[in-house]
Amino acid sequence: MSYIPAEHRYNNGMSYHYCGNSGLQLPRISLGLWHNFGEIDDFSTATEMIRYAFDHGVTHFDLANNYGPPPGSAETNFGKILSTELKNHRDELIISSKAGHEMWPGPYGDWGSRKSLTASIDQSLKRTGLEYFDIFYSHRHDPRTPLEETMQALADIVRQGKALYIGLSKYPPEKAQEAYQILQSLHVPCLIYQDKYNMFHRDPEKASIALAANHGVGFIVFSPLAQGLLTNRYLHGIPTDSRAAKPSGFLKTSQITQNKLACVNCLNELARKRGQTLAELAIAWVLRDERITSVIVGSSSVKQLEDNLKVLNNTAFTADELKQIDGILGAH
Numbered sequence: 001m002s003y004i005p006a007e008h009r010y011n012n013g014m015s016y017h018y019c020g021n022s023g024l025q026l027p028r029i030s031l032g033l034w035h036n037f038g039e040i041d042d043f044s045t046a047t048e049m050i051r052y053a054f055d056h057g058v059t060h061f062d063l064a065n066n067y068g069p070p071p072g073s074a075e076t077n078f079g080k081i082l083s084t085e086l087k088n089h090r091d092e093l094i095i096s097s098k099a100g101h102e103m104w105p106g107p108y109g110d111w112g113s114r115k116s117l118t119a120s121i122d123q124s125l126k127r128t129g130l131e132y133f134d135i136f137y138s139h140r141h142d143p144r145t146p147l148e149e150t151m152q153a154l155a156d157i158v159r160q161g162k163a164l165y166i167g168l169s170k171y172p173p174e175k176a177q178e179a180y181q182i183l184q185s186l187h188v189p190c191l192i193y194q195d196k197y198n199m200f201h202r203d204p205e206k207a208s209i210a211l212a213a214n215h216g217v218g219f220i221v222f223s224p225l226a227q228g229l230l231t232n233r234y235l236h237g238i239p240t241d242s243r244a245a246k247p248s249g250f251l252k253t254s255q256i257t258q259n260k261l262a263c264v265n266c267l268n269e270l271a272r273k274r275g276q277t278l279a280e281l282a283i284a285w286v287l288r289d290e291r292i293t294s295v296i297v298g299s300s301s302v303k304q305l306e307d308n309l310k311v312l313n314n315t316a317f318t319a320d321e322l323k324q325i326d327g328i329l330g331a332h
């Protein structure tokens with residue numbers, strides 16, 4: 001059960017943005033379950049984070065078939081938490097999952113064929129115990145499967161009632177554009193596009209953000225903190241409980257270079273002057289663009305999540321601050 005009554009839950013400072021041209025609103029901060037929710041992780045911490053998020057207006061939880069480890073276990077754990085903590089709140093939740101990365105052996109457990117997507121969503125529904133996902137994504141573009149096949153499979157998933165909306169993730173801009181048009185012609189418009197965007201990775205500024213906006217598609221960001229690099233986590237070495245120190249973590253110690261750390265230190269100083277933590281600054285910087293519907297943050301503790309939600313107190317930047325940030329990033 002949630003501890004906070006609804007009248008407080010939705011008056012805790014969270015704001016909601018319409019997703020592209022759709023009628024669906026998403027919280028500006030969503031919670032991702034890629035790391036820290038698998039079988040190897042602490043279940044009570046995972047439960048506390050979901051409860052805290054929900055109690056503070058985070059209505060959107062982002063999953064994928066392969067989140068864990070082992071793959072699938074984040075969906076299983078989320079299903080358990082849902083059935084105990086949030087069982088009376090399904091209609092207040094937007095739950096997404098994805099298929100497209102390697103999930104099971106053989107030629108059908110990966111990529112974007114009709115066979116693979118159909119089998120995967122059925123498995124994901126079973127693991128979570130859900131009747132439907134709110135959003136179902138093609139997790140990446142499959143260069144071997146015709147785009148028409150992948151899009152038709154996604155549209156059929158919606159028609160079958162297994163998902164309410166469709167999303168695409170990490171498609172190259174020209175493929176995303178084609179896919180938006182195919183989905184439009186199938187009368188199942190793409191709801192949302194999901195991509196990596198943070199101060200260290202600005203590729204979406206070149207085309208993807210504008211492309212989504214021009215097609216009435218929402219844009220949701222993953223890894224806004226560069227997996228923890230854009231926080232105070234690594235300022236004094238590599239903590240033993242950090243993502244970089246864990247063998248299952250996707251952040252590698254080789255990515256934490258002296259140059260990056262020098263940059264992070266300068267950004268940290270700027271954050272301090274704004275009265276924010278570096279994590280808050282990094283999330284605020286992503287949210288400065290009104291075309292960004294929502295930011296999916298990851299967290300390994302309730303404290304981190306609590307800190308990250310504070311960003312909503314100040315997402316505005318002066319032109320001079322933005323110039324300083326560009327200067328710091330450019331210099332490193």
Ligand SMILES: NC(=O)c1ccc[n+]([C@@H]2O[C@H](COP(=O)([O-])OP(=O)(O)OC[C@H]3O[C@@H](n4cnc5c(N)ncnc54)[C@H](OP(=O)(O)O)[C@@H]3O)[C@@H](O)[C@H]2O)c1
Nearest residue numbers: 032033034062222223224225226227228231242243298300
């Ligand atoms: N579509 C895709 O292909 C794709 C790919 C990647 C991610 N995603 C989605 O995006 C979500 C977020 O990605 P991400 O986990 O890489 O996001 P992130 O927010 O960039 O990184 C999260 C990590 O940053 C650290 N952190 C978070 N808040 C902190 C704070 N206040 N202070 C200090 N450290 C803090 C934690 O690291 P420690 O664990 O070290 O504490 C946490 O695990 C995923 O869960 C997933 O749902 C999608």
